[in-house]
Amino acid sequence: MSLKELQRDADGHLTNNKEWTEEIAKELAAEEGIDLLTERHWKVINLMRKEFLEKGDAPSIRKLTKESGVDTKELYALFPKGPAKKAAKIAGIPKPKGCV
Secondary structure (H helix, E strand, O other): OOHHHOOEOOOOOEOOHHHOOHHHHHHHHHHOOOOOOOHHHHHHHHHHHHHHHHHOOOOOHHHHHHHHOOOHHHHHHHOOOOHHHHHHHHOOOOOOOOOO
């Protein structure tokens, strides 16, 4: 299934996170101007998915930095202009609560 065939909300987040795949993540990242997902990107993306699937909401930036080992500065370098929102989008989960 390609990204064009998937249902998304007004912000471009997948409406059904079960349709997410690593290939879809790469396409979503490209849309966000991230051409290559590195091991550090995947560490954040996988933690976002794990937290969402276990708790029903994406982790805060504070929790993300604490549990992923990726500090805030690096997080902004990996996912410029809104790391929690961008990482959530690429992870195929809804926009975190508190993100505008």
